[in-house]
Amino acid sequence: MKLSEQGRKFLLELRETLRDEYREGCRNSQDLEEVWRLRHSDLLQWPIKEEGQTFKALLRSLDLGKYLKANKQARRRLITETGLQLGRVLGDAPATQAESAYPPPVLGDRYQLDTDVKYLKGVGPKMADLLSNIGIHTLEDLIGHLPFRWEDRTQLVTSQTAPEDEFVVIKGLLGKTGVRSPRKGLTIVTCSLHTEDGIVELVWFNQKWILNSLKKGKEVYCYGKFERKYRKGQMNSPEVEDAADEHRLAGRWVPVYPVTGRMSQKWLRSLMFQAVPSLAPRIKEPLPPFVLKNRGFMTRRKALLEYHFPTTPVGLAEARRRLAYEELFLLQVEIGLQRRTRELEPRLTVYETDKMVPERFFSLLPFAPTGAQSRVCKEIVSDLTSGTPMNRLLQGDVGSGKTVVAAFAAWSAIQQGYQAAIMAPTEILAEQHYQKLKELLEPVGIRLGFLSGSVKKKQKLEVKRQLAAQEIDLAVGTHALIQPDVEFNRLTLVVVDEQHKFGVMQRTVLRQKGYKHNPDLLVMTATPIPRTLALTVHGELEVSRLDEMPPGRQPIHSEYVRFSKRKRVYEEIREEINKGRQAYIICPLVEDSEAVEATSATEEHKAIAEKVFPEFSVGLLHGRMKAADKEQVMEEFRKGEHQVLVSTTVIEVGVDVPNATVMLVQDANRFGLSQLHQLRGRVGRGEHASRCIFMADAKGQESRRRLEAIAKLSDGFEVAEEDLQIRGPGDYYGLRQSGFPEFQVADLTRDLFLLEQAQADARALLAEDPDLKEHPVLKESLRLRAERTAELVH
Ligand code: ADP
Numbered sequence: 137m138k139l140s141e142q143g144r145k146f147l148l149e150l151r152e153t154l155r156d157e158y159r160e161g162c163r164n165s166q167d168l169e170e171v172w173r174l175r176h177s178d179l180l181q182w183p184i185k186e187e188g189q190t191f192k193a194l195l196r197s198l199d200l201g202k203y204l205k206a207n208k209q210a211r212r213r214l215i216t217e218t219g220l221q222l223g224r225v226l227g228d229a230p231a232t233q234a235e236s237a238y239p240p241p242v243l244g245d246r247y248q249l250d251t252d253v254k255y256l257k258g259v260g261p262k263m264a265d266l267l268s269n270i271g272i273h274t275l276e277d278l279i280g281h282l283p284f285r286w287e288d289r290t291q292l293v294t295s296q297t298a299p300e301d302e303f304v305v306i307k308g309l310l311g312k313t314g315v316r317s318p319r320k321g322l323t324i325v326t327c328s329l330h331t332e333d334g335i336v337e338l339v340w341f342n343q344k345w346i347l348n349s350l351k352k353g354k355e356v357y358c359y360g361k362f363e364r365k366y367r368k369g370q371m372n373s374p375e376v377e378d379a380a381d382e383h384r385l386a387g388r389w390v391p392v393y394p395v396t397g398r399m400s401q402k403w404l405r406s407l408m409f410q411a412v413p414s415l416a417p418r419i420k421e422p423l424p425p426f427v428l429k430n431r432g433f434m435t436r437r438k439a440l441l442e443y444h445f446p447t448t449p450v451g452l453a454e455a456r457r458r459l460a461y462e463e464l465f466l467l468q469v470e471i472g473l474q475r476r477t478r479e480l481e482p483r484l485t486v487y488e489t490d491k492m493v494p495e496r497f498f499s500l501l502p503f504a505p506t507g508a509q510s511r512v513c514k515e516i517v518s519d520l521t522s523g524t525p526m527n528r529l530l531q532g533d534v535g536s537g538k539t540v541v542a543a544f545a546a547w548s549a550i551q552q553g554y555q556a557a558i559m560a561p562t563e564i565l566a567e568q569h570y571q572k573l574k575e576l577l578e579p580v581g582i583r584l585g586f587l588s589g590s591v592k593k594k595q596k597l598e599v600k601r602q603l604a605a606q607e608i609d610l611a612v613g614t615h616a617l618i619q620p621d622v623e624f625n626r627l628t629l630v631v632v633d634e635q636h637k638f639g640v641m642q643r644t645v646l647r648q649k650g651y652k653h654n655p656d657l658l659v660m661t662a663t664p665i666p667r668t669l670a671l672t673v674h675g676e677l678e679v680s681r682l683d684e685m686p687p688g689r690q691p692i693h694s695e696y697v698r699f700s701k702r703k704r705v706y707e708e709i710r711e712e713i714n715k716g717r718q719a720y721i722i723c724p725l726v727e728d729s730e731a732v733e734a735t736s737a738t739e740e741h742k743a744i745a746e747k748v749f750p751e752f753s754v755g756l757l758h759g760r761m762k763a764a765d766k767e768q769v770m771e772e773f774r775k776g777e778h779q780v781l782v783s784t785t786v787i788e789v790g791v792d793v794p795n796a797t798v799m800l801v802q803d804a805n806r807f808g809l810s811q812l813h814q815l816r817g818r819v820g821r822g823e824h825a826s827r828c829i830f831m832a833d834a835k836g837q838e839s840r841r842r843l844e845a846i847a848k849l850s851d852g853f854e855v856a857e858e859d860l861q862i863r864g865p866g867d868y869y870g871l872r873q874s875g876f877p878e879f880q881v882a883d884l885t886r887d888l889f890l891l892e893q894a895q896a897d898a899r900a901l902l903a904e905d906p907d908l909k910e911h912p913v914l915k916e917s918l919r920l921r922a923e924r925t926a927e928l929v930h
């Protein structure tokens with residue numbers, strides 16, 4: 137956002153207020169309530185609407201009610217958070233006023249950025265292995281391993297001024313020690329700390345070894361929770377640091393790093409104290425000068441120093457803004473480069489527009505297209521007749537009619553003498569697509585073939601032969617379709633369903649199977665993708681949305697009920713079944729492993745079949761079953777041989793049994809909201825009214841709020857936004873599996889603003905310098921990023 141002159145002034149004044157408040161110890165000496173009221177009234181008639189809204193959001197981000205009730209440390213955090221947001225909007229680097237200094241450099245010239253971490257003090261071969269497991273090989277990698285939070289140890293107080301029950305730092309001289317053993321198994325070590333205005337008692341339980349470090353007369357800083365007992369100050373189990381130690385933590389914002397295995401914070405910090413101050417100043421700048429200047433970012437060097445060892449909250453906020461931007465920018469440049477590569481690939485297949493008329497296709501079907509389907513079909517035609525291959529993402533809620541749109545695309549290609557392939561992530565889903573497409577397309581004269589891991593060898597060979605001989609026009613299947621030994625004759629169109637379960641690599645492989653190696657690609661997903669994610673994960677795809685349901689779908693009544701009501705719920709399900717309907721019962725999610733989940737599903741099935749519904753036939757479906765067995769159970773359920781199907785989430789995608797009208801999700805609080813929404817899409821597919829019951833003993837407000845939200849929301853996009861807010865993007869989209877590098881700093885739930893800047897800047901850069909000839913450091917950063925991504929995938 138470009139700020140007006142007036143807007144900039146507004147923010148600078150606001151920042152000044154916050155800084156004063158911070159400097160004066162967060163005592164509300166500025167009367168923030170009054171300031172906020174005034175500021176807010178300024179905003180009521182703000183001339184630029186968008187700006188006014190942003191500023192209001194900024195004011196809101198310092199929740200005053202909370203601030204006034206909070207203790208000092210929490211107040212500092214709140215101010216810092218707001219400073220962080222403010223810096224983001226202001227987009228300049230403020231003069232930071234030093235509150236603590238960076239630690240002094242200690243490494244000699246022998247150490248370079250590309251030096252192996254094993255040469256640092258404290259790193260033996262075992263620890264070097266551990267570091268290498270998390271992608272840290274060189275000192276530069278180490279510096280790039282960023283903290284995810286900081287402990288505020290900047291608050292230096294005395295025995296008189298120390299606030300009660302807060303973590304504080306007190307400086308003093310160590311006095312007399314004592315050891316007591318009031319009962320067996322309990323040893324208490326005490327030591328008096330002589331501060332400038334009184335004595336504080338330091339106490340440790342069962343840590344006798346601490347005595348060795350408590351040398352009388354030594355000047356130290358103690359960090360811990362402060363209490364007052366009988367008017368005497370006391371700290372329990374404080375950390376004691378030598379005042380002469382240049383690397384002491386007292387007085388700093390102390391970084392807390394992600395660690396694994398037997399790696400301790402203290403140990404990793406000691407490496408950072410060695411490497412960061414010595415080598416961060418040598419790190420090269422990947423961002424183009426125009427970005428640094430226009431966006432007012434600090435250099436990467438400075439940002440890294442500040443992020444590891446913040447000097448001020450505002451400095452930290454600025455460092456964060458810069459580093460988050462950089463992650464987003466690298467991604468956007470990469471997306472831009474990919475897009476460019478594709479645009480350079482010319483379309484080799486020529487399609488004729490008059491053979492791809494949506495109306496003609498739908499006249500062959502028993503129903504008319506929805507408005508959304510017509511629109512998207514036209515978008516596809518325009519892709520297919522453009523100069524570059526199609527690369528489109530089709531989003532639509534379960535049941536919105538994506539498969540039919542995919543069928544249109546396939547029909548269009550096949551009409552003109554080509555082959556098409558549709559690939560699904562699971563056997564069940566592939567099989568269902570196959571059945572449905574066969575029903576739709578075989579009457580139209582299209583020859584279909586099915587290929588999956590469970591197809592018998594002989595049959596497989598035959599299908600492969602037919603594909604190569606073009607005796608099959610449309611191949612439907614799973615991963616089996618992209619095995620090296622599968623050949624097509626004239627494959628020009630590839631549809632990938634539920635794309636997020638496929639990796640980027642697999643997409644590339646599929647692409648290479650194409651006729652003249654350049655097929656048109658349509659990706660379908662029922663997972664609604666919030667805008668931020670669409671810009672990142674799918675940045676290189678065009679997006680279509682099917683935002684209209686085919687007529688005649690029954691609304692699904694959703695509700696959240698407590699576990700204690702399960703008897704009533706079972707009764708209601710029984711009534712429904714007695715009316716001739718069928719029911720799904722979804723087992724609790726078990727995260728440990730598929731095997732454990734299968735066991736628990738089997739037990740659940742037994743309980744339901746024997747105790748709850750002994751009079752009905754109850755089927756079981758879980759991920760550990762053989763594909764053929766799964767298919768058989770599904771078929772039996774479809775035919776109505778089972779009234780109840782107990783299942784894990786393998787049922788999630790694409791299963792279609794119109795007569796199933798009830799779904800009970802047990803322990804619903806364990807599932808993500810989007811997952812619940814997907815599950816729920818299994819019912820409401822026929823002529824009868826349907827219900828979905830989310831059952832849980834939702835402990836805590838958060839869980840309850842989530843379940844109430846999903847029960848109320850019926851639109852997939854709304855669910856997705858809610859889910860993203862609650863869970864964060866990594867979990868939400870299974871990004872880890874798709875080989876998508878996780879951000880260390882950027883937060884897609886909050887950084888839409890930065891993301892848009894990064895996208896605009898990346899485009900501007902590539903327009904000027906499409907091969908990055910003038911930006912070697914940036915190019916190198918992209919290469920490293922790709923390497924790291926590859927490391928994560930394999
Ligand atoms: P999705 O793949 O998005 O879940 P499908 O393409 O499987 O949706 O369609 C769901 C159901 O709706 C199918 O039974 C399909 O035949 C039917 N359907 C699709 N489009 C229409 C339409 N325009 N009018 C009526 N029924 C439709």
Ligand code: MG
Nearest residue numbers: 535538539790
């Ligand atoms: Mg479908």
